[in-house]
Amino acid sequence: MSDDLLDKDLLRISNLNVQFRTSEGVFKAVRDVSISIRSGETLGIVGESGSGKSVTALSIMNLIPNPPGEIKGDIFFNGQNLREMSPEEVRKVRGNEISMIFQEPMTSLNPIHTCGKQIMEPLLLHKGFTKHEAKARSLELLKMVGIPLPEQRFKEYPHQLSGGMRQRIMIAMALACRPKLLLADEPTTALDVTIQAQILELMKNLRNEIDSAIIMITHDLGIITEMCHSVAVMYAGQVVESGPLKELIREPLHPYTEGLLRSIPTITKEKQRLYTIDGTVPSPFNMPPGCSFQPRCKYSNPICSEQTPDLIHVSEERAVRCWRHAENIGIGNRSVLHG
Amino acid sequence: MDDSVLVQVQNLKMYFQTEGSFSFSKKYIKAVDDVSFNLFKGETFGLVGESGCGKSTLGRTVLGLYKPNAGKVIFEGENIFSLKNKRMKEMRKKMQLIFQDPSASLNPRKTIADILNEPFHIHQVGTMTERKGKIKDLMDRVGLSEYHLSRYPHEMSGGQKQRVGIARALALNPKLIICDEPVSALDVSIQAQVINLLEDLQKEYDLTYLFISHNLSVVHHICNRVGVMYLGKLVETGNHEDIYRNTLHPYAKALISAIPHTDPDNPKDRILLRGDVPSPANPPSGCRFHTRCPERTDLCSHAEPQLKEVFPGHFAACHLC
Numbered sequence: 001m002s003d004d005l006l007d008k009d010l011l012r013i014s015n016l017n018v019q020f021r022t023s024e025g026v027f028k029a030v031r032d033v034s035i036s037i038r039s040g041e042t043l044g045i046v047g048e049s050g051s052g053k054s055v056t057a058l059s060i061m062n063l064i065p066n067p068p069g070e071i072k073g074d075i076f077f078n079g080q081n082l083r084e085m086s087p088e089e090v091r092k093v094r095g096n097e098i099s100m101i102f103q104e105p106m107t108s109l110n111p112i113h114t115c116g117k118q119i120m121e122p123l124l125l126h127k128g129f130t131k132h133e134a135k136a137r138s139l140e141l142l143k144m145v146g147i148p149l150p151e152q153r154f155k156e157y158p159h160q161l162s163g164g165m166r167q168r169i170m171i172a173m174a175l176a177c178r179p180k181l182l183l184a185d186e187p188t189t190a191l192d193v194t195i196q197a198q199i200l201e202l203m204k205n206l207r208n209e210i211d212s213a214i215i216m217i218t219h220d221l222g223i224i225t226e227m228c229h230s231v232a233v234m235y236a237g238q239v240v241e242s243g244p245l246k247e248l249i250r251e252p253l254h255p256y257t258e259g260l261l262r263s264i265p266t267i268t269k270e271k272q273r274l275y276t277i278d279g280t281v282p283s284p285f286n287m288p289p290g291c292s293f294q295p296r297c298k299y300s301n302p303i304c305s306e307q308t309p310d311l312i313h314v315s316e317e318r319a320v321r322c323w324r325h326a327e328n329i330g331i332g333n334r335s336v337l338h339g
Numbered sequence: 340m341d342d343s344v345l346v347q348v349q350n351l352k353m354y355f356q357t358e359g360s361f362s363f364s365k366k367y368i369k370a371v372d373d374v375s376f377n378l379f380k381g382e383t384f385g386l387v388g389e390s391g392c393g394k395s396t397l398g399r400t401v402l403g404l405y406k407p408n409a410g411k412v413i414f415e416g417e418n419i420f421s422l423k424n425k426r427m428k429e430m431r432k433k434m435q436l437i438f439q440d441p442s443a444s445l446n447p448r449k450t451i452a453d454i455l456n457e458p459f460h461i462h463q464v465g466t467m468t469e470r471k472g473k474i475k476d477l478m479d480r481v482g483l484s485e486y487h488l489s490r491y492p493h494e495m496s497g498g499q500k501q502r503v504g505i506a507r508a509l510a511l512n513p514k515l516i517i518c519d520e521p522v523s524a525l526d527v528s529i530q531a532q533v534i535n536l537l538e539d540l541q542k543e544y545d546l547t548y549l550f551i552s553h554n555l556s557v558v559h560h561i562c563n564r565v566g567v568m569y570l571g572k573l574v575e576t577g578n579h580e581d582i583y584r585n586t587l588h589p590y591a592k593a594l595i596s597a598i599p600h601t602d603p604d605n606p607k608d609r610i611l612l613r614g615d616v617p618s619p620a621n622p623p624s625g626c627r628f629h630t631r632c633p634e635r636t637d638l639c640s641h642a643e644p645q646l647k648e649v650f651p652g653h654f655a656a657c658h659l660c
Contacts, residue, residue: 048526148614162615192389192553194612197597201611219527222556222599246603263531265560266601267583273538274531274560280496281526 009076010213011060011181012036016073018055018064027284029055031237033073034311039180042207042214044224044245046260047234048281053217054103056234057183060215061100062090077181096126099174103186105166109158115169116154122176141172145202164195171202178210185217200226221264225249230317233257236282236292239311243318253320255297291323299324345515345547346378346401351410353393353400357620368620370396371407372571375646378515383541383548385562385579387555387594389616393571394551398517401549402434403427414515432462435508439520441500445492451478451503452488458510477506480543481536498529502536509540517549522557534561555598559583567591570619570627573646577653587655590628626658634659 018030030052037043045053058064059071062082075082077098082090099122102108110118116138123134135154142150145168158166167187174182184203188196200223207214216227224231225245232242233254241254252258262275279296282288288295294304303323311321353371358364370393378384386394400407403419411418419430438444445454455477459470475485481502492500501521508516518537522530538561541548552558558565559579566576567588575588586592593610612631617623623630629639638658646656 048528164615192616193555193597194389194593195615196599197609197611198613200599201609220599221527222601225601225603226599249601249603260527261601263528264601265531265534265556267556267559267595267598268600268602269560271560274535276531276535277528278532280498280529 008038009036010039010078011215012074012076013056013060014074014076016056016059016075017071018052018059019070020068021070022068025285028287029237029284030059032311033234033237033239035232035239035242037181037213037215039213040207040211041230042216042228044216044218044228044231045234046218046221046224046231048219050236050281050284051234052237053234054185057100057185057215057217060181060183061094061098062087092126095122096177097179098181098183099177099179100183100185101167101170101174101187103189105163105170105190106158109166109169111158114155114157115161119154119169119173119176122173126177137176138172141176142169144175144206145169145172146198147172163191164198167191167195167199168202171199171206175206175210178212180212182212182214183217184214186219187216188223189218189220196223203227221249221261222266233260236287237284238292238321239319240293240321241319242311243315247318253314253318253325254293254322255299255324256293259296291321343379344377345380345415347411347413348377348401349375349411349413351375351397351400351412352408353396353405354408366620369571369622370619371400373410374568374571374573375410376566376573376576378547378549379564380514380547381541381545382563383550383561385558385565386549386551386568387553387558387565388568389553389594391570391616391619392568393619394568395519397568398436398519398549398551402436402517403431428462432511433513434515434517435511435513437501437504437508437516437518437521440524441497441504442492442524444504445500447492449491450488451483451490451492451495454492454503455488455507455510458507462511464511473510477509480509480540481506482532496529497525498532501525501529501533505533505536505540509544512544513546515547515549517551519551520553521550523552523554530557537561555595567594570617570622572627572656573654574628574657575653575655576646577650577655581650581653585650585653587649587653587660588628588657589632589634589659591655593633626656 014034016030016033020027020029033056047053060075064071119138119141120134123129123137139150139154142153147153147165147168188199218224228245230244231248232239235256241257252261259277263277265274277296282292290305290307291309294300301323309321309323309326311319312326313319314325351371351374354367354369357366357368374397388394399405401412422430452474455474456470459465478485483499483502522533525533540546550562562579565579565582566573569590575591583595586595593612596610610633614631617630625641626639626644629635644656644658646654649655649660
């Protein structure tokens with residue numbers, strides 16, 4: 001990749017591999033993932049449980065414990081390789097320039113500290129604010145995320161708040177230092193639909209306000225459609241397809257994406273039998289040979305079970321990991337991203 | 340009674356006591372408060388609402404798992420709460436439950452064969468050989484192979500475990516199955532498999548489903564009629580077309596507009612509700628939704644609206660309808 005491109009991207013992950021050594025064997029959670037995102041953009045990572053989407057996010061934050069985790073690959077943030085930084089340097093970036101909203105607001109807030117103290121923490125740590133300044137800024141943040149009576153909430157503990165409120169506190173914490181990159185790992189999964197709508201609206205407004213890049217990790221294609229500019233679909237630890245949202249939804253290239261889109265019931269679809277993808281996600285300890293989706297794929301060819309397809313670019317912005325498209329393009333003029 | 344009605348739920352109230360042991364200090368959570376509806380034979384009735392609105396409690400009370408504070412559940416002409424124990428046990432064969440979390444609802448120390456044998460054992464149905472044959476049939480019917488019979492639940496995937504849960508519910512040829520969030524713990528690609536299975540089984544065995552879910556898209560797909568609950572009350576019921584296309588109650592409107600859509604070309608207008616769901620221990624006066632309602636009037640804060648038939652078969656509890 002040229003230096004030119006590196007500069008334009010806020011975050012570029014290339015050939016990320018994460019594996020865990022367990023008593024049952026080596027478990028490859030993330031295999032050869034390369035994604036990039038620019039400022040102001042929202043990238044959606046969609047996949048089922050165990051597809052490696054959360055592990056990808058945790059590796060960006062350098063939160064994978066080692067051992068048992070082993071990370072290979074490069075993560076460039078603002079031109080710097082996060083993988084080559086010392087723990088102290090990474091700590092300066094984490095919570096400051098990159099921050100994360102976790103899935104469970106119930107378990108990711110500290111129950112023995114007040115909400116106010118937790119929002120103030122990154123400000124005191126990274127920005128060198130005095131306590132007084134930090135408090136003023138925290139109250140501002142609480143107001144911004146739409147919490148009524150911020151002065152009172154500031155003094156309360158997480159258990160005194162509802163799920164939606166706690167998620168807002170998490171968002172306020174994540175936004176405290178005006179991060180350049182926000183990782184949102186299933187930010188609304190634990191919430192009710194009406195509260196989910198509020199949180200998504202809030203995140204959209206904040207994105208416009210701070211102009212940060214957001215990586216939205218979810219299994220809900222509806223949320224992706226609503227929030228994101230581009231999408232990466234993950235299956236069994238690999239990115240199987242990526243591209244701009246509208247094109248990907250309208251014309252999915254990978255059989256898994258196609259199946260996923262067709263199998264979701266929606267309120268606009270006619271009532272008819274749901275399309276199903278047969279079988280289940282393969283066990284990480286027992287991956288099928290060749291393409292990992294091949295045992296469930298309706299287009300499967302002999303080559304699919306023999307060789308692993310590469311992620312190939314079918315156009316400037318779209319890439320797919322499937323032999324069908326490798327053949328369509330012809331081996332001669334395909335541009336291999338990595339392999 | 341009308342022949343087509345399988346279950347009549349009449350003015351059901353289920354309160355849970357939270358604090359105080361003296362009569363003057365007792366406090367109650369009104370999980371289900373004066374709910375009435377009918378379940379027709381062979382239909383799927385969807386119950387939707389946010390967490391804490393009482394939909395699961397309602398499902399369990401219909402099964403007789405809780406003793407309600409007031410009201411009746413009339414199953415095939417008999418009020419299940421006035422039945423003697425022996426008669427009630429007979430009745431339980433006809434109504435079964437599929438749980439949300441398949442991992443938590445299967446005994447981890449029993450094999451799948453033992454788990455599926457349990458309904459037959461409890462109700463003393465059939466000889467050993469008959470049971471074995473029936474269990475094999477059930478496994479076949481839900482798409483599992485005989486090989487799984489000797490497995491333990493932890494050796495199976497979430498989708499397979501849910502299939503075992505479904506097989507167990509089917510064992511005694513029930514008429515009514517309460518499905519309490521049967522697909523929400525499953526992955527998207529597995530959800531569709533289980534939904535199709537539930538639909539096939541309904542046709543084959545002429546089952547009636549009470550389908551409890553917070554996922555309005557799934558409910559839209561599978562249900563013939565839908566009831567929307569808010570803080571222990573049914574606020575709107577009707578055919579699924581009525582509920583989704585001609586929504587009456589402001590809460591139901593907001594709920595339906597909050598579903599994330601999958602069509603990037605048609606972004607829709609959204610009704611955003613302010614605030615959280617109030618605590619069911621201390622529900623607002625008048626209409627329970629008035630604190631969050633975008634269309635509220637003065638009347639709403641003190642007079643409680645009753646469920647009334649606005650269009651034929653389409654009921655709503657709102658002063659504006």
